[in-house]
Amino acid sequence: MELALSLGDASKAFSKFLDKSPKITSKNLGFCMGLERRTQEIREDDDDDDDNDEDDSIRVSSDPPVQLDLLPFSPVPRPHHQSSTHLRFPWLTHHMATEPGSTTGGSGRGLDVNRFPMVAEGDDGTALSSSPNSAVSSFQMEFCIRNNSNNGISSRSKREFEAETHERGSDDDENGLTRKKLRLSKEQSAFLEESFKEHNTLNPKQKLALAKQLNLRPRQVEVWFQNRRARTKLKQTEVDCEYLKRCCETLTEENRRLQKELQELRALKTSQPFYMQLPATTLTMCPSCERVATTTPATATVTPTANTSNNNSNKSTNNAISLQVAAKPPRLYPFGHVQVQPSVSHSQAPQSAS
């Protein structure tokens, strides 16, 4: 049995695992088990107050057994020009993104970040704002968008405007000594999410471009991506743990079943008269695990071999029971696109002689 357990960088671990097991293809990922219905949804979208949260949630049920087919984690970075110029964003669709003459500052994304003065940047891209955590950026962009599209500010924006105005005032009062909590606007977060979908890491150019477009400091973009990667990893770890837990449960159940079967066979062997022990059935016991495989000339065996690929344990133990599990939990990278397909579960694998 081969299981890949990774609580660290799962993607690397599993890719290594799969690389080392070239025969383990998607066809072999037949050890199917569903992740149990979790009380906490696996949510890839961190947007916390959208009404359509359910659309962004991944719900995986354990019944009936399902096979989790995974979109391959494809960290292949696209060329920057692809990722940064042709995105469509819902809040821009009708008003700005489709307007060829919109004042985008040449970005083509339709975010009018020039309505308000850009945060001055130093040579290294660091904003030369008076306050290290100046809150000008977040509101500016939202104000631009809403003002552009609605000719007015929503109540939320108004509230934020007042709050931020207050913050700025206090910021000036305290000369930026206290750490101010800057919450990115929904639009900024969505924009960053879209970028994260394209590439979960940033090169300096991309970082600067994003920062300019969102009217954020490059450091903020960098931090956002770091935190986003951490969140993704955390969720992936949760999924991995859940998956391994289910693996363990299933294997325990399988072990219990086989032990019971072994007991029955032993009882049968001792209770049968001597003359019944003809070579019609051959019992082979693995010396290490004391599991029994029976082979009859014409029928199948109790060996629930789930994988026909050559493996060393099979060779070393001859007819020992081989339950090979080679699968991987659903990958969330880069953005949790998990396709859940009903499939034949392991419990439905050939178990003819039982």
Next chain:
DNA sequence: ACCATGACGCCGCTTACGTCA
């Protein structure tokens, strides 16, 4: 070729703050 050093980016951990029930 080898080594020391600094810059840089990422990660893990942590803190501080905003939001919500």
Next chain:
DNA sequence: AATGACGTAAGCGGCGTCATG
């Protein structure tokens, strides 16, 4: 209004990598 849980932006230190001398 007070409070605790939770999410998240941001700080900090460590580590690996790379370029340079």
